[in-house]
Amino acid sequence: MAILTLDHVTKTFTDSKKDIVAVNDVSIDIADGEFLVLVGPSGCGKTTVLRMIAGLESLTSGEIRLGGAVINDESPTNRNIAMVFQNYALYPHMTVRENMRFGLEESTDISDADIDRKVRETAELLDISELLDRKPKELSGGQQQRVALGRAIVRDPAVFLLDEPLSNLDAKLRAHMRTELQRIQEELGVTTVFVTHDQTEAMTMGDRIAVLNGGELQQVGTPLECYHTPANQFVAEFIGSPSMNFFDMEVQGSRLISQTVDGRFEYPISDETREAIDERTEVVLGIRPEDIDVTEDADGFHTFEAVVDVVEPRGNENTIYLTFDSDTKTPETFIVTVDGFMQISAGQPVAVHIPEDAINIFDAQTGETLRHRILTEDLSVTST
Numbered sequence: 322m323a324i325l326t327l328d329h330v331t332k333t334f335t336d337s338k339k340d341i342v343a344v345n346d347v348s349i350d351i352a353d354g355e356f357l358v359l360v361g362p363s364g365c366g367k368t369t370v371l372r373m374i375a376g377l378e379s380l381t382s383g384e385i386r387l388g389g390a391v392i393n394d395e396s397p398t399n400r401n402i403a404m405v406f407q408n409y410a411l412y413p414h415m416t417v418r419e420n421m422r423f424g425l426e427e428s429t430d431i432s433d434a435d436i437d438r439k440v441r442e443t444a445e446l447l448d449i450s451e452l453l454d455r456k457p458k459e460l461s462g463g464q465q466q467r468v469a470l471g472r473a474i475v476r477d478p479a480v481f482l483l484d485e486p487l488s489n490l491d492a493k494l495r496a497h498m499r500t501e502l503q504r505i506q507e508e509l510g511v512t513t514v515f516v517t518h519d520q521t522e523a524m525t526m527g528d529r530i531a532v533l534n535g536g537e538l539q540q541v542g543t544p545l546e547c548y549h550t551p552a553n554q555f556v557a558e559f560i561g562s563p564s565m566n567f568f569d570m571e572v573q574g575s576r577l578i579s580q581t582v583d584g585r586f587e588y589p590i591s592d593e594t595r596e597a598i599d600e601r602t603e604v605v606l607g608i609r610p611e612d613i614d615v616t617e618d619a620d621g622f623h624t625f626e627a628v629v630d631v632v633e634p635r636g637n638e639n640t641i642y643l644t645f646d647s648d649t650k651t652p653e654t655f656i657v658t659v660d661g662f663m664q665i666s667a668g669q670p671v672a673v674h675i676p677e678d679a680i681n682i683f684d685a686q687t688g689e690t691l692r693h694r695i696l697t698e699d700l701s702v703t704s705t
């Protein structure tokens with residue numbers, strides 16, 4: 322059962338010159354207790370979606386329902402929704418304790434003793450008990466982040482909205498806060514919409530991911546569904562790092578012919594793939610870096626000669642940039658990830674095996690997925 326529903330939600334801002342459609346016909350059902358990550362590049366409408374849910378921005382059209390009731394016209398304070406902003410927005414002249422008490426004093430009529438207890442408990446949960454008498458300027462970024470979170474938690478809301486809450490933290494603290502936030506959310510069981518532009522946060526934190534681009538919803542699914550069965554080329558490229566490799570291919574009978582490297586990458590396709598392509602004459606072949614095998618022998622089926630351009634060792638694995646076209650000074654490369662112990666160096670000729678099970682085919686014009694990799698596992702199951 323959905324506790325929070327966005328039903329054909331659209332937001333148009335009217336500038337002096339033109340209309341900007343910031344959010345275009347977005348529908349998402351969010352389940353009670355779910356951790357939904359709303360992800361997409363900067364400017365795609367993420368903050369606008371959150372602000373509409375919080376009641377800080379009106380809808381141009383559509384409906385938002387909380388627990389079944391339409392809340393379009395409800396004031397922010399009556400929504401029982403707490404939002405944590407990217408810049409924390411703490412009151413600088415107040416102590417941590419006062420910052421956390423403030424929202425409660427304003428919006429509820431619970432007793433002073435109860436407020437104290439709630440603040441104490443929340444501070445413990447967030448491990449900031451020692452900081453209660455400090456002012457925000459005496460805190461590190463990570464501590465301020467926790468206080469901002471605490472201010473939302475004490476209100477005991479039905480829904481948390483978090484707008485890029487980790488983006489101002491350094492890499493190590495960010496990774497730590499990722500797991501902390503998941504622990505806290507699980508402990509509280511509060512329905513959460515978490516906004517980020519970082520696909521790693523989306524993959525690691527979400528029960529489900531909603532991918533947004535240009536105000537339009539691209540896909541909603543578990544992290545693994547979005548990763549292995551992307552709805553289109555945008556999702557395929559956005560989710561995963563290093564990104565999926567793409568090749569522009571011309572369809573000739575039961576072969577896909579690379580448009581850029583003359584004769585050196587011609588990919589035979591099965592009847593099933595051929596059927597998925599239908600009448601199209603141009604498609605994009607997509608393959609993830611870990612799905613390409615580097616071998617010695619170029620004689621096998623779906624195996625091609627290539628040359629190593631650059632090797633980036635990462636310890637546990639190597640990121641290898643390969644090219645089909647070693648004649649050019651700045652060749653077009655594709656990425657393969659291999660075991661960190663594999664001995665491989667720039668300039669080396671190799672063979673790459675691109676198994677048909679693992680390829681994705683996209684419509685060259687619309688980006689729509691025509692076939693994704695073949696899967697045996699059920700990806701709809703969430704990790705929690």
Ligand code: ADP
Pocket residue numbers: 334335336341342343361362363364365366367368369370
């Ligand atoms: P994100 O949070 O994904 O970076 P936003 O929701 O902030 O994106 O913005 C989406 C689009 O709407 C952008 O093009 C932005 O410039 C525009 N926008 C956001 N708020 C306003 C506003 N108050 N007035 C006009 N345009 C806005």
Ligand code: MG
Pocket residue numbers: 367368369
């Ligand atoms: Mg934003």
